[in-house]
Amino acid sequence: MSSDMNPETGTKWHPVCQVEEIPQFGGRTVRAGQTEIAIFRLGDGRIRAVDNRCPHKQGPLAEGIVSGDTIICPMHARKISLESGEVLPPDSGCVKTYPAKVEGGQILLQL
Amino acid sequence: MVAKKKLVMIGNGMAGMRAIEEILDANPDMFDITVFGAEQYPNYNRILLSPVLAGDMAVEDIILNEEQWYADNGITLHMGKRIKKIQRGYKKVIAEDGTEVSYDNLIIATGSNPFIIPIPGVDKEGIISFRDIDDCNAMIEAAKQYKKVAVIGGGLLGLEAAKGLINLGMDVTVIHDQSTLMNMQLDQTAGDMLRSSLEEQGMKFSLSTLTTAVLGKERVTGLLFADGTSLECDLLVMAVGIRPNKALAEESGLYCNRGIIVNDHMQTITDASVYAAGECAEHRGVTYGLVAPLFEQAKILAWQITGQGLKSYGGSAVSTKLKVSGVDVFSAGDFQGSPEADVIEYLDRSGGIYKKLVLEDNKIVGSVLFGDTADGPNFFHMLQEGRDISGQRSSLLFGNSVLGDSGHSGIDQASRMAPDTIVCGCNGVTKQTITDAIVKEGCTTRKEVTACTKASGSCGGCGGLVEQILASVLGTAFDASIQEEPICGCTDLTHEQVKDAIKGKHLTMVRETMNVLAWKGEGCHVCRPAINYYIGMYWPLDAEDDRYSRVVNEKMHANIQKDGTYSVIPRIHGGEAKADDLIRLGEVAKKYDIQTIKITGAQRIGLYGVKKEDLVSVWRDLDMPSGFAYGKALRTVKTCVGSEWCRFGTQNSTAMGIRLEKTFDRSWYPAKTKLAASGCPRNCAEATIKDLGVVGVEGGWEIYVGGNGGVKVRAGDLLCMVETDDEVVEITKAYLQHYRETGKHNERTAPWLERIGLEKVKQVVVEDAGNRKALVERMDLYLSTLTTDPWQDRLQDEKQPGEMVEFKEYTAIEIPVQVVNA
Incomplete structure (x- = not known):
C-alpha cells in the first residue's frame, strides 16, 4: 500500500463503497475514526466528499439537497460548493474537501 | 305579473350609466331600460382620456361597461344614435335614424360640449377639442403629420391635453387668458409652481394672453393675440371649458338656465317623469364638470326613481387632482380665501412643496396642495365634516406622519385615516369600504380593490392610497400577493405557472418538470420540494415521488434536531393511547437510551435524541405507524x-x-x-x-x-x-x-x-x-393511494440486504482509517 502514499501529505486512497450504494443526487455518511465525511453522487455522476458538518451550526451535510455541485445544508439552507468547500454568498465560511475518485465501480477517498 | 316600467336614457356617459348601475342595484327588475349614446363606444371613463392621449392606456382599457354588460343586464343599447326629439306629450324619444322608443321615465344625461370661443377663423381645419375618444384619436393622428401645436386653455383639461401632446412628440404652447394656470383650482403660488414644473417637462406658456383670431387659409397656421403678437402653429386644441349640453331638453320645453334645471331629487322642474343628471344638469344654480358630484347625483336619482323614499341632493363640495405624471396638485373648496382669511401655509420653493389651508372659525374651508398631496383626502374629509382644528394648527400641515412615524409613513398614514374618510373622490369610496373589500372579499391587489369597490377606477389618483391601505391591512402579506414572485431564483415562473404546466402537460417527475420548464440548474431546496408536491397532487396515480427533492425531515421520516439527532413521534389516532403502545414506548426509550420523552404540543408522544443509525431499529421495536410529525402532511x-x-x-x-x-x-x-x-x-x-x-x-x-x-x-x-x-x-x-x-x-x-x-x-x-x-x-x-406506512417501508428495505441499497443512508459507512490532519 505504501506505493500510493502521497509523500507530501501522507494521505492514501481508501476504498469506501460501490458507486450504486449512493443514489444519484444523494449523499451518505462515511465515518473514519473520529471524522465524519459526507460523500455525494452528483447529478452528472461525479463523486464529491466534504466534512459532514456545516460551519454554521454543524448541520449534517450528507442529509442536504444536492443541486449541481453545491450542497444545501439541511439545517438552515446554507449553500456550500462541493468543489471548493466554500460557503456561497451571502454567507461565508468553508468546509474541508476530500479528493474522491471512482475505479472499477468503486469509490475511493484520499484520506 | 306587473309589467315593467320603461326607462329611457339619453346619453351613455359616466353619470348616466352610473345612475343605471345604481338603479339596477336598488331594483334590478323594475325597468325595461333603453340607452341611447351618440358616440360609437360603450360607456367609457372620460377622465382617463388623458392617459389614452399620453399613450399610457388604450381605448379598451378605459371602457367601463362592455357591450356584453348591457346585454347581461337586459339593457337595450343604441350606440351611435343621436336623439333628435323628445315628445313629452307622447312620452317618447325619436333618434336621427327614425328609431322611436316610448318611456315611462326619461333620464337626460347628455353631458356637455366643449366650448369653442367665438373668434374669427374657428371654422378652419386643424382645430380639435378634447372631449371624447374621437378627439383623442384625431390628436394622435395629427401628431404624425404636424409638429407645432397651440392649446388654448390653461385649465385642467388644457394641461392634460398639452402633456399628452408633448408625449406624442409635439412642440406645445399653452395659451391662457389668466395669469395663473388652473386658476379655477389654484392660487398664484401653486399656479406658478405648476408652471415651472411643466416647463421643465418641455411645455411652453403664454399667460395673460387673449386670443383674438385664428390665422390661415383653409387650415390653421397661427394665432393672433390681443396685444398684436402672434404664434405659429399647425394644430390648435381648444380646451377652454365645457358648456352643459341642454339643447335637446330646451327644445322639448324643459326649463333650462345654464343647464337643465333639476330639483333636489334630480327631477326636471318642468316634468316629474323626466330626470337629468351629470354635466348637463343645473342644481341650485351650479353645474358640475367633475366626476364625484355626478356620482352623488346618480345615487339620489336612483333612490328617487325606484321609489325608495325621499333623499335630497344638497350640492357637492369638490376637490380636484391634476392627472399629469410627475406633478401632484390637489385643490378643494375655497382655496383662494378672502384677503382677510385665516390661512396656514407651508412653502418650500426649491423642494417644490406648497401646502395651504384656508380656515374660517378654525374650520377648513379650502385647501391647495402642490408637490405633496398625500394629505389631500384627509383635509377634504375635515372640510366636509366641518371639524374644528384649533388644537392642530401647528402640526396639521405636516400631515399625519408627524403624529408618530414608525418608519413606514405611507402605511402609517393609511392606517390612521378615519374609516369614513373618502379615499376615492371620484367614486365616493370610503376607507371603510376598501378595508371591507380587503378583509371580507379577500382583495389583495389594487386591481381587485378597484373591481370590487370602483376605488381608483376613475381618475386613478388615489391608487397609491389604496395600495397603502392594502399594505396597512394585509401587513406582510401585501408585497407577496401584489407582486407575484417566481418560486425561487432557479426559474422565472410563479407557483401558478408551474402548477398549470404540471397539470396541462401531465408532468409526473421532478426532473422532467424542470427540463420541460427550462429550469436554471438542478433546482434547490425551495423549488424541488414544491414541484415534488405539485406532481403528487395533480397525478396521485402516476407521479414519482422524488426522495432527493424532499427536505431532510421528509426524506428521513423523522425530525432533525439541533444536534443532528432525530425525534420519533408515532401515530396515536386522536390522542387516545393504548396500554401496550405506552409500554413499548417506555421500553424502546430505555433500550436506546433516549434522553427525552415528551408529550408534544399536539397531544402526541415524542422520543427525542434518537441517533440516525438507530432510527430504523427504533421503528421496528415500536411497531407503531409514523405520526408524520416531520412533514407537510x-x-x-x-x-x-x-x-x-x-x-x-x-x-x-x-x-x-x-x-x-x-x-x-x-x-x-x-x-x-x-x-x-x-x-x-x-x-x-x-x-x-x-x-x-x-x-x-x-x-x-x-x-x-x-x-x-x-x-x-x-x-x-x-x-x-x-x-x-x-x-x-x-x-x-x-x-x-x-x-x-x-x-x-x-x-x-x-x-x-x-x-x-x-x-x-x-x-x-x-x-x-x-x-x-x-x-x-x-x-x-x-x-x-396512501396504502403504506413510510416507517414500515423503510423496514422492508432494510430486510433485503444487498438488493435495496437506496435507504441504507440511515447507517454510516465505516472505514478503518484515521484521517490525517483531522
Missing part, C-alpha cells in the same frame, strides 16, 4: 375528552378526531396541516386555531377553517355547520382537497384563506354541491 387531530366522559360534552369529539385522523392519515398538503375536534363550545381542543377544527354543538358540528396558533395568531372562520359526523368528513375532504389544489407550496391555510377569500371557499366547498362532490372524489382517489 396531516400532523394530528387534537381532541378533547368529549361527551363520552365530559359532563359538558355535547358531541363525541374523541371518536370524531380518531375518525378524521384515520381518514386523512399519511396525506400531504402544501404545508403542515393540523386538525382538532372539540366536544362543546368550551373548545378545549382549541379547534378555532387549527387549519380545520370542528366544535360540537347541540345537534351538530361547527366547522372552523384557516385558524393558526403560530407566529401570527389567526382565529379560524366559521365555514359552515353540519348535523352529522359523515357531513364533517365530507366537508373536511372537500375543504382539504381545495387547499391541496389551490395552495402554494409552503403556504399554510391561514394566509391561503385570506388570499382566496372565505366567501369563495364557502362557495366552492359548501354551497356548490356538484363541486364539493368532485373535490371529495379527487380526495378519495388520492387517499386510496
